[in-house]
Amino acid sequence: MKGIQTYRKQSVTFSTNEDLVLRLFERALLKMWEGHMFLSEGDKSAAVGPLQISRQIICELLGCLDYEDGGEIASNLNQLYIWLLKEISRSGFEGDPEMLEGAIEVLDNIYGGFRDAFEQEENNG
Numbered sequence: 529m530k531g532i533q534t535y536r537k538q539s540v541t542f543s544t545n546e547d548l549v550l551r552l553f554e555r556a557l558l559k560m561w562e563g564h565m566f567l568s569e570g571d572k573s574a575a576v577g578p579l580q581i582s583r584q585i586i587c588e589l590l591g592c593l594d595y596e597d598g599g600e601i602a603s604n605l606n607q608l609y610i611w612l613l614k615e616i617s618r619s620g621f622e623g624d625p626e627m628l629e630g631a632i633e634v635l636d637n638i639y640g641g642f643r644d645a646f647e648q649e650e651n652n653g
Contacts, residue, residue, distance in 0.1 A: 546642075546646040546649075546650075549589075549592075549642060549646075550639070550642065550643055550646065552585050552588060552589060553585075553589075553635065553638070553639035553642065553643075554639070555581075555585055556581075556582045556585040556586060556589075556635060557582075557632065557635055557636060557639065559578040559579070559581045559582040559585070560578070560579070560582045560616065560628060560631065560632045560635065561632065562575075562578035563575040563578040563579040563582065563616075563619075563620065563628060564625045564628050564629065564632065566578070567619065567620070567623055567624065567625040567628060568625045570623070572620065572623045575620055575623075576620060579616050579617075579619075579620045579628075582616055583613055583616050583617065586609050586612050586613055586616070586635075587609075587613070589605075589609060590605075590606065590609040590610070590613075593605055593606055593609075605638070608634060608638060611634070612631050612634060612635055615627060615628070615630065615631040616628065616631055619631065
């Protein structure tokens with residue numbers, strides 16, 4: 529078990545900021561889909577954990593926004609992240625997997641935008 533913990537720590541330590549951001553998106557999406565599965569089965573209590581993790585990740589992304597360099601894009605992301613937090617919470621509270629699908633789609637689009645931007649930056653840099 530110690531070897532796995534060491535690997536994970538080194539994996540994060542030697543990752544680029546871009547890789548870490550993409551991992552956050554991937555983990556949030558994974559947890560949202562997990563919550564969706566539980567909501568679809570009518571198990572709101574089981575959905576709480578995964579949805580909570582996805583909200584925590586989005587809060588981290590929200591806290592990392594650089595309004596000085598990011599300008600309007602950062603402001604728009606701020607609004608989207610806040611909307612996502614509300615939708616995830618509301619879907620869990622109401623037990624509505626369809627509502628969560630809308631939030632998943634939005635987060636997946638943001639993730640795709642970051643992924644494409646990082647790839648383009650890598651290819652140009």
